[in-house]
Amino acid sequence: xxxxxxxxxxxxxxxxxxxxxxxxxxxxxxxxxxxxxxxxxxxxxxxxxxxxxxxxxxxxxxxxxxxxxxxxxxxxxxxxxxxxxxxxxxxxxxxxxxxxxxxxxxxxxxxxxxxxxxxxxxxxxxxxxxxxxxxxxxxxxxxxxxxxxxxxxxxxxxxxxxxxxxxxxxxxxxxxxxxxxxxxxxxxxxxxxxxx
Numbered sequence: 001x002x003x004x005x006x007x008x009x010x011x012x013x014x015x016x017x018x019x020x021x022x023x024x025x026x027x028x029x030x031x032x033x034x035x036x037x038x039x040x041x042x043x044x045x046x047x048x049x050x051x052x053x054x055x056x057x058x059x060x061x062x063x064x065x066x067x068x069x070x071x072x073x074x075x076x077x078x079x080x081x082x083x084x085x086x087x088x089x090x091x092x093x094x095x096x097x098x099x100x101x102x103x104x105x106x107x108x109x110x111x112x113x114x115x116x117x118x119x120x121x122x123x124x125x126x127x128x129x130x131x132x133x134x135x136x137x138x139x140x141x142x143x144x145x146x147x148x149x150x151x152x153x154x155x156x157x158x159x160x161x162x163x164x165x166x167x168x169x170x171x172x173x174x175x176x177x178x179x180x181x182x183x184x185x186x187x188x189x190x191x192x193x194x195x196x
Contacts, residue, residue, distance in 0.1 A: 026187070031174075032158060032160070034177065037138070038178070040080060040156075043078055044134040047132075048123065054127065079154065080136050081094050082133060083100075083132075083133050084130065097117070097137075098117070100115060107124065108124050111184075112185045114141070116143075118139055137154045138154060166185070
């Protein structure tokens with residue numbers, strides 16, 4: 001009986017060792033990140049694709065009750081920041097964590113942007129002279145790090161710390177796409193971080 005137990009444990013160890021590779025690890029972690037990002041996109045798209053909700057965004061500067069509800073639902077509840085523009089000028093913002101210097105240059109639809117405090121997925125919709133832009137925090141990028149400020153992926157997207165955003169010249173990467181298939185960015189395994 002003991003021999004069978006040892007043989008089965010040895011077999012399990014061999015199978016795990018043979019099937020585990022950094023590529024599998026990268027794929028698993030990246031898919032988790034991509035799926036969680038798409039869930040957040042769903043919250044945003046529910047507002048942008050609903051005429052009544054989108055029209056509410058236009059009236060936020062003049063409707064305190066509605067503004068507070070949007071801030072509570074998106075920024076406080078889901079960690080998604082947003083701004084609105086009228087005639088290319090900032091008309092409402094849900095907080096100061098992210099207010100791009102030139103928001104009018106953010107392209108329509110899904111975009112991946114870098115700001116001084118991190119990386120964000122931006123989702124923009126324009127109708128006439130009005131635009132709404134939602135920002136999903138992807139990864140912090142602080143100039144100084146300490147025990148409180150860490151350059152990590154947003155905790156509600158990914159708890160693992162074994163991947164990082166890849167550069168254009170990196171190899172062995174996993175491309176992250178939005179829910180409509182738009183390319184956003186790529187990730188790679190962090191050096192020395194093969195296990196999660």
